[in-house]
Each structure stands twice: as structure tokens, then as C-alpha cells.
Amino acid sequence: MNLRGWGGIVLCLLALPAAGREYPARSAPQGTLTLYSTLDTTVFEPIVVDFQRLHPGIGVRYENLDAMPQYERFVREADAGTGNADVLISTAMDLQAKLVNDGYAAKHVSLSAKALPSWARWRDEAFGFTFEPAVMVFNRAAMKGRRVPQTRAELIDEIRRDPEFWRGRIGTYDISRSSVGYLLASQDVRHSSEFGALVEAFGDIGLQVEEHSATLLERIGSGELVAGYNLLGSYARAMPGSGEKLLLVYPRDHTLVVARTAIVARNAPNPELAHVFLDYLLSDRGQRVMATQTGLPPIRKELDGIYERLGVDESQVGVLRPIALGPGLLVYLDRQKRKQMLDSWRAILDRPR
Amino acid sequence: MTERTHSLKARLVATMALLFLAGMMAMHLAVRGYSMRAADLSYDRLLAGSALSIAETFSIDGTQVRVDIPYAALDMLSAAPEDRVFYRVFGPGEETITGYEDLPRMPASRIRGQDPSELPTPRFFDAVYRGEKVRFVLLGRQVAQPGLHGWVWVQVGQTRQAREELAGELVLGALLPIALLTLLALALAWFGVGRALRPLQAISADLAEREPSDLHEVRAPVPGEVRPMVEALNGFMRRLEANMVGMRSFIGEAAHQVRTPLAALRAQAQLALDEEDPWEMRRGVRKVERNAEHLTRLVNQLLSDAMVMHRADVRRFETFDLVDVVKRAMRDSVPMSGDVQVGFISDVLRAPMHGDAVLLGEAVKNLIDNAIRHGVPDAQAPDAEVEVGLHQVGDEYRLTVSDHGPGIPVADRSRIFERFERGDTRSSGTGLGMAIVARVAASHGGRVELLDRDGGGLTVRLSLKEGK
Numbered sequence: 001m002n003l004r005g006w007g008g009i010v011l012c013l014l015a016l017p018a019a020g021r022e023y024p025a026r027s028a029p030q031g032t033l034t035l036y037s038t039l040d041t042t043v044f045e046p047i048v049v050d051f052q053r054l055h056p057g058i059g060v061r062y063e064n065l066d067a068m069p070q071y072e073r074f075v076r077e078a079d080a081g082t083g084n085a086d087v088l089i090s091t092a093m094d095l096q097a098k099l100v101n102d103g104y105a106a107k108h109v110s111l112s113a114k115a116l117p118s119w120a121r122w123r124d125e126a127f128g129f130t131f132e133p134a135v136m137v138f139n140r141a142a143m144k145g146r147r148v149p150q151t152r153a154e155l156i157d158e159i160r161r162d163p164e165f166w167r168g169r170i171g172t173y174d175i176s177r178s179s180v181g182y183l184l185a186s187q188d189v190r191h192s193s194e195f196g197a198l199v200e201a202f203g204d205i206g207l208q209v210e211e212h213s214a215t216l217l218e219r220i221g222s223g224e225l226v227a228g229y230n231l232l233g234s235y236a237r238a239m240p241g242s243g244e245k246l247l248l249v250y251p252r253d254h255t256l257v258v259a260r261t262a263i264v265a266r267n268a269p270n271p272e273l274a275h276v277f278l279d280y281l282l283s284d285r286g287q288r289v290m291a292t293q294t295g296l297p298p299i300r301k302e303l304d305g306i307y308e309r310l311g312v313d314e315s316q317v318g319v320l321r322p323i324a325l326g327p328g329l330l331v332y333l334d335r336q337k338r339k340q341m342l343d344s345w346r347a348i349l350d351r352p353r
Numbered sequence: 354m355t356e357r358t359h360s361l362k363a364r365l366v367a368t369m370a371l372l373f374l375a376g377m378m379a380m381h382l383a384v385r386g387y388s389m390r391a392a393d394l395s396y397d398r399l400l401a402g403s404a405l406s407i408a409e410t411f412s413i414d415g416t417q418v419r420v421d422i423p424y425a426a427l428d429m430l431s432a433a434p435e436d437r438v439f440y441r442v443f444g445p446g447e448e449t450i451t452g453y454e455d456l457p458r459m460p461a462s463r464i465r466g467q468d469p470s471e472l473p474t475p476r477f478f479d480a481v482y483r484g485e486k487v488r489f490v491l492l493g494r495q496v497a498q499p500g501l502h503g504w505v506w507v508q509v510g511q512t513r514q515a516r517e518e519l520a521g522e523l524v525l526g527a528l529l530p531i532a533l534l535t536l537l538a539l540a541l542a543w544f545g546v547g548r549a550l551r552p553l554q555a556i557s558a559d560l561a562e563r564e565p566s567d568l569h570e571v572r573a574p575v576p577g578e579v580r581p582m583v584e585a586l587n588g589f590m591r592r593l594e595a596n597m598v599g600m601r602s603f604i605g606e607a608a609h610q611v612r613t614p615l616a617a618l619r620a621q622a623q624l625a626l627d628e629e630d631p632w633e634m635r636r637g638v639r640k641v642e643r644n645a646e647h648l649t650r651l652v653n654q655l656l657s658d659a660m661v662m663h664r665a666d667v668r669r670f671e672t673f674d675l676v677d678v679v680k681r682a683m684r685d686s687v688p689m690s691g692d693v694q695v696g697f698i699s700d701v702l703r704a705p706m707h708g709d710a711v712l713l714g715e716a717v718k719n720l721i722d723n724a725i726r727h728g729v730p731d732a733q734a735p736d737a738e739v740e741v742g743l744h745q746v747g748d749e750y751r752l753t754v755s756d757h758g759p760g761i762p763v764a765d766r767s768r769i770f771e772r773f774e775r776g777d778t779r780s781s782g783t784g785l786g787m788a789i790v791a792r793v794a795a796s797h798g799g800r801v802e803l804l805d806r807d808g809g810g811l812t813v814r815l816s817l818k819e820g821k
Contacts, residue, residue, distance in 0.1 A: 101437045103483040123435050190424050327438035328428030336420050336451040 023048050025059035032059035033273040036074060037089035038067050038179075039260070039296075040214075043238070046293035051280050058273055066211075067092035067179035071099070074265070078104055083267045086274035089260060091232070092179035093128070094186075094329040096261040100125045101330060105263040108275055112282035112300075119324035120259045120299055126325050128259025129281050130290070131299045133320065134184050135233040135255070137217065138247040142169075142226045151253040151318075152194045155229075159201045167205045169226040171216045174209035176342050180258065184230045186332035186341065187256050187323055194253070202229075203348040221245045232258065238295040252318035259299055261325065362546040369542055373535040381528060388523035392516040393477075396433060397490065401475040403430055404492040404509045407442065416500040418442070418450050426509075433515030439482060440510070445503030456508055457482055459491050485512050549576060556583065568594040592666075599662060606773060607655045614648045654785040657715055658772070661789050664712050665796035672820065675704035675713065675750055679743060682717035686725075693725050699743040704750050707820030708797045716793040717741075717752070719786040720813050724756040727811075748819045757810040766803045790815065 021041050025032065037044060041064045048060050065073065067090050077083040090096050099105055105125035113127055120128030136155065138148060146165075149155035159166050173181020188195040208225060210216045213235040219225045221239065233248050262281060264274040280286045287298035323329070331337060403426045410421040420442045430438050441452035457480035475490045489510040496505050552575045559573055570587035618641060625637025676699060687695045724739040742753040761769060770791040773784035787801075790813070794801045799817040806812045 101439075103437070103485070123437070324431075326428070326431040326434070327436075328424055328431060330438065331422050331424045331427050334420075334422050334451055337422050340419075340421060 020061070020063040021045075023052060023060040023062065026052060026056040028057050029059060030055075030057035031270045031273050032061055033270055033277055034061045034063065034084050034086050035089060035277075036063050036065055036070050036085045036087075038065065038070060038091050039089060040064060043294050043296070047281070047286065047290055050289045050293075051277060051286070054280065054285075055276060058276070060277075067095055068177075071095040071179075074099070075102075075104065078265065078267055081267070083265055084269055085265050086268040086270050087262055087264055087277055089262045090179075091258060091260050092183055093126075093258065093261050093323055093325055094183050094333050095179060096126050096263055097122060097325055097327070097329040098333055099263060100325075101327060104266055106266045106268065106271060106274075108264050108278050110275075110279045110282070112279055112284075115300060116282065117299070117301070117322070119322045120261075122325035126261050126263050127278065127282060128261050128325060129287070129299055130234070130258075130260040131297045131322075132232045132234045132258045132260070133250055133255045134230045134258060135236065136249040136251060137220055137228040137231050137233075137236050138249065139220050139223055139226050140245055140247045142223055143247060148247060148249060150249060151251055152192060152198050153253065155227075156194065156197055156201050159205055163205050166226065168208060169224075170202060170205065170229060171208035171210060171219060171225045171227070172202075172229040172231070173213075173216075174211050175345055177211045180232070181230065182332070182338075182341075183258070183323070183329075184256055185345070187321075188230070189341070191254055191256070191321060198229075199345070199348050203351060207349055209349075217242075217246070230256070234296050250318060254319040254321045257320050257322040259322065259325075260296070361550070362543060365546055366539055366542050370539055373539070377528065377532065377535065380531065381524065384524050384527045385520070388520040388527070389516070391523060392519040393488070395519070396488070396511070396516050397475075397477050399429060399432055400477070400488065400490040400509055400511055401492070403427065403440075404475060404490045404507050407440065407507045407509065408492050408494045408505075411442075411494055411496065411505050413496055413498040413501055418444050418496065418501065418505050420451055420507075422451070430509075430511055433511060435514050436512040437483075437485070437487075438509070438511055439487065441508045443506050443508070445501075445505070450505070452508075456510065457487075457489070459489070459508075479513075480510075482510065487512055488516065552576060553579060566597075568597070596666065603655075603659060603662070607659075610651060610655065610773065611648070614644055614651065618644045618648065651785075654789075657719075658785050658789050658792075661712055661715055661792050664709055665792055668709070668796065670708050671710070672705060672707050673710040675706050675752070675817070676701065676743065678710050678714045679717055679741060679752065682714045683721060683741060685714075686718040686721040693739060695721065695725070695739045695741065697741045697743075701743060701745050701750075704743060704745070705820065706750065706817060708817070709793075712793045712796065713817075716790045716815065717754075719789050720754040720815070723786045723813075724754050724758075724811075727756065727758050745819065750817045750819055752815040752817065753812050755806045755810060755812040757806070757808075760805060760809070760811040761803060769803070770801070 022032075041062055044062065044064075048062060052058065052060065063085075070088070070090060071092070074083070074085055074088060077085070088096065088099070100123055105123075107124045108127070109124055113121065113124065116127060116129075136149070147154075147158065149158050159170075173184070175182040175185045185195075192198075208216075208219070210219075213231055216225070216228050216231060217236055217239050220228050221242070233250075236242055236246050236248055239246070262278055264271065264278055268274045281290075282300070284300065287300045290296050291298045332341065406423050406426045406429075407420065410419075410423060412419045412421075422440075427438055427440070430436065439453050439456055441454065441456045442450040444450055459476065459478050460480070475492045477488065477490050479486055479488055481487070487510040489508055491506060491508045493504045493506045496502060552573055555573045556571055556575070559571060568590045570590060571583050573583075575583050621637060621640045621644060625634050625641060628634040628637055679697065679699075683695055683697060687693070721739060721741065738757060740753075740755045742751075742755070744751045744753075769787045772788040791801055794815055794817070797817055799815060802814045802816070804812040804814055
């Protein structure tokens, strides 16, 4: 595991400089909008393309960063007065909430923004624009003939019943490096009484951790891993051939829902362009393009029913627990709180077996 | 044309509106202060609860303070959903244990006199942080462990948006009903004044529709405030009516009194014309002359009576000397060629008084005239004498005119003051003299008495108040 983990970091570091792309304006240039985003450039591209169809005069510079480095870079630039990001997009709702709380975000008021559910909006400054449940992903072939756990309790049971089958074959985010992984784990701690037992069980069978969803999904798809815990279903469904290879389970006890969150920087170099873009992103058209061309489930309820958006039947899904944007999210970013959580996480996973 | 004044209604309502406006402004200030306190009070509890729940998680690990911020500690503050939240936990040496290191310190003025006590009492203050006014609570907890002892503090802050909103709502909730009531009151005043003034319109309509001769009093029901005006109007109309009645009866009587002597005059003139005998004709003409003289006297008396009546109503009073008036009246009324002795006896040199000199002169003339006419039984008698006297008794002047005539029987004395009543039906008087005297006396607040004179004759006594 350690070797693989290091490999991940090296890969990640190598990938950083190349991440991003410039989409120049196609007619009378009005300026160039800079986006910092945690979404892969290729995933996000259709949205930028459609946006430029509406606003050919606006060029877009898209920078793909991981959540934590993106946060740190943004704060560093803003404090130094050299900020060049107009809009920030991140899966790490807690980091976005902290930016809002610490006064780095600008107000954005529009009809589309008002149409968002209240949990996906804070202070008219942070806006969730996707609706992404965290799911358990199983390799269909490997699970053939076995009972597929539908809840955390059932997963614990299965691990306890046949530890050898699962040993080294369950993966999840490395919460010390993946911001969305940390966010999901912290919300699990809050909501689930079984999470502690689950982590204990994971510790017993040698949990595999990765920084990125893509790596985890690849390993599950290839059969190297049997299951992934707390992965964003949108990535799984976007993977080619995922239908035959992967089985998505929305935990019946409760399913956390993450909304990718966008904010407009307070010191944005092009505030008008930023507001135009955010308005587009939250609009019917933007949401529809996102849903059809990127596979990211839209947050606007007007488009489809909740379950149609997820592509699943209602009976398969239990309690949906959207993570609400708000000051509560600051708690797990607390220095001591984070340290304690990571310490206990490592203590369980790294103990000698 | 009456001077144009502002509408009573507009004035009243404008005054009220100004008053209400001032009241509302004062009230707004008071309510705003009160609402701010109320909003602070309720949100401060939440803030203190948050700080307390953080302070409860303090623990000592060797020489380190550990804090495990509960999710609820910050989540409960989202009761103010739009407000930002800041916190800091720091130890005895001001070193930050966790949270925002650059939070503002509590102002020194608030710390004074508030030594940390055994019980954690939250202390609140406002300070500007990250460009916004923030409400902070500071809560201390004493730790005493081998490795560490002293106070550990937790400071939690929240921006004031929800407080301002709550205060705004409270202000609106308090002032809106008052504002509505104010508008209602102004509307009521507007229409109420109109209603209150309606009786005046009724009076105006009543007066406008009247015949010129209709001087009935106004009987429309009026509010108490307007009653004096209506009463004054009614009094005025009563006087006017009395005046008109007097005038009418005067004209009627005058016409009647003048017609008879005129007819007699004409008949005598006719007879004289028809007379062949010059001596008889001369006798007829003398009759005509005597009648003409009588008529002249009557007309003079009538005019005098009318003048007295008018002046008594007008009451144009001034100060003058009664002695002068009596002397002048004597000069005017004693015939130049008469054989009658008119004497004046007075115990005062000057008799200042307040009144109408012309009226009093007229009264004295009439009295002397009467005395000469009626009071001398035989015009040829050498001792015939009229005596005029003026005496001061207390604060009264007593003006007496005495004669040696037959006097007036007691039974007739009250009648004598009526107009066109003569003491003796055979006499040549007009019947106006004593009426004029009585009227003058009444207009000066005095009185007239008829007394028997010692040694025969009549004394008319006029008592008048002395005046300065």
C-alpha cells in the first residue's frame, strides 16, 4: 500500500503543471475568465464550450487543481493581492465554506441562484451546482454469487464473515490527502454510529487508500479491488463500460450527498464575467448541458426528478443526506479536530496485523 | 370682506402630523435601541452556548491543551443562517491553541473590574474583524494540572447580520401599527373636524335663507365651543329687533301725533280764510299760529326723543361737568321774554361725571320746560318761580327741578313716564318730555322720582352716579 500511495503522489505531482487549458474568445473579446477547478479539464470541457457558444466574447482559462492546493493557492494569491482566479469550483464544500466565512467570496444574486435548495447555498456567496451521492462501488464479476451489502452494517457483517475474501480488496479515499474523502469521512462520523465499527473492520483487512477517484475506480474495474467505499457515483457512471463492470449501491442507512460548490472571488479580476459564468452554470441551460454531456447530476430539481437524475430506481436508495453549506463545515477544518481525526484514522489503519 | 384665514382642518391636521412625525422619530430611536438589546440578548445566548460547548471539551494532554470542537458548537450558530463565524481557543500565555489567530482582543475597558471568576461567565463585545462588525463572546475556564495551570479561553464571534435583521423586524413590528394608527388618527381628525363644523354650516344655511325681517334666534344645536358665538349672535339680533320695533313704533306714533294737529291746522286755516270779518279772521289766524307753535314743539320733541333713543343705544360716553350742562340747558330753555323766574342753587362748583352731555342737557331742558309749562298756575303771578338745584349726596348727584304748580296725583305718577301720556289732558304738552327724561336716566344708570314740594308744587328729582 505504501508503495502505491507514493506512486500516486508522484503521478499527481507530475500531472499538476499540465492540468488546465485555455479557451480563447472567438469574437470581439470581452476578457478572459479564470476558473480554478477540481474537475478534470476533459470532464468540464462541454460546459465551457457551451458557455462560449452563448458568450463568444469571453475567453476561459481553466486551471485544474486538487482541492487543498487550490484552496491554499487561492488564499495565498488573495492575501498577496495577486489573485487571478475569478471563479473557484471545488468538491471540498468545507474549504469553500471556509473561504466564504473568511471573506474571500463575493455576493452573487440571481434568479437561478435563488432556485437552489437552501442547503446548497450560503450567504449568496457559495453555490452547490451538482447533486452527487457518495456510493459503495462493487466489481460485478467479483461479487457474482455473493450477497451485495446494502448498508454499512451489512458491509461490516460481510467483512467479519469472510475477512480473507476482502483482505486488501476494499478501497476508499486517503482522507489525509483527498479533501472530498476527508469531508465524507467527517460527515460519516457525524451521522453514522456504525462508521467507527466500519473503520475498525477496514483496519483488520488492510484498507487500500487512494487520493483520486479515478485510480480507485480503475482498480475496482480491473478486479484488483472488489469494493470502494464512499466514492462519488458520478465518476463511476462516467467511466466507460461501467455498466457491466461496476455495481453502485446507495447505502440504505444513509447516503451522503455532495454538491460541487462554486464561488466568485471577492477580488476577482473580472467580476462581471465571473457572475455571467456562475449565472450560466446555475441556469437551466447550463445544468442541462452539464447533465447530458458531462454525466454530473444537476442540482436544479426542475430538470428531472431526484432519482431520474441519479439514474436509479427510488427503491434502491435510502435516506439522502445532503451536506449543507454553512458554518458547521468549519468544525472539521479545525486544526486540532483534523489532527485528532487523522491520528485516529491512521492509528486504526496502520496498526500491525 | 372678511380676511382670508387658513383652513381650520388643514391647520389642525398639519399640526397633528408634525407632532406625530416627531413622536415617531423619537419612538424609532427608543424602539431601535430596545430592539438592538433584545436581538443581542437572544443571539448572545446562542453565542454563549457555542462557547460553552467548546469550553467543555478542554482537556490536558501533558502540557498541551486539547480541544475537540463539537460539530454543534458552530452548527448551532447557523440559526443565523447568513452570518459568518469565527473562533479562537487560547491558553494562559495568549498562545493560540486552535482557530483564528488574529481575532481582536477584548477591549481593555471591558476587562477592567471583571477578574476571571470560578464560574465561567461569558463576556460579550463588538469588534471589527475582516471588514465586518462582529459580536464576540469570551469565556474562560480554569485548568489546574501538574503540567499546566491557568486560564484557557475560548472566543467565538458571529457577524451581526441576523441581529440587525431581527432588530429591524422588531422595529417594524412596533412602529408599523403605530404608523397605521397615526394615519387613522389623521384621517379621523380630517373628517372629524368636518363633522364638528357641520352645525356652523347649518347656522349659515339658516341665516342665508331668512327673510330680512326674520330676527328669530338661531336654535340649531351647536357644540359647546360655538355656543358663545351663537349666543352673541342671538343677543345681537334681539337688540336689533328691539331697535327695529322702537323705530317702527316711533314712526307710527310720530305720524299719528303729527297728523291730528296738521288736520286741525288745516281746518282752522280754512275757517280763517272763509271769515269776512277781519277781527274774526285775525282770531282764526292766531289759532292757526298757536297750533303751528304746538306742532313745532311736537316735532322738536319727537326729534329729540328719536335722538335720545339713538344716543342711549349708542352710549358714546365721555367725562364732562354737570354744572355746565345744567347752566347751558337753563339758558336754552328759559324764554327770553318770559316773566318766569328760574333759579339755580348748587352746593358744588363742579360736578364731574361720565356720560352723554347732550342727553343730560336734553333731559334738563325738558324738565325746566315742563316746570315752566305746567308748574306755573298763573303765568301772571309775580311769585311764579322754578327752582333748579344740584346737590351731592354721597357718590350721587341729585338734580332737582321744582315748581309751584298743582303737582301730579300719586296715582298718575307712574304713568307720566310713558310716551304720549300727559299729566293733565288739557295741557298743551306733547307727552314726550318725561319719557325722554326717564330714558336718559335709565341710560346713565340713574333714576327719576316725583316728589311733593313743601308749600305746594312738584319736585322732579334726577339721581345720577358721580363719575371721574
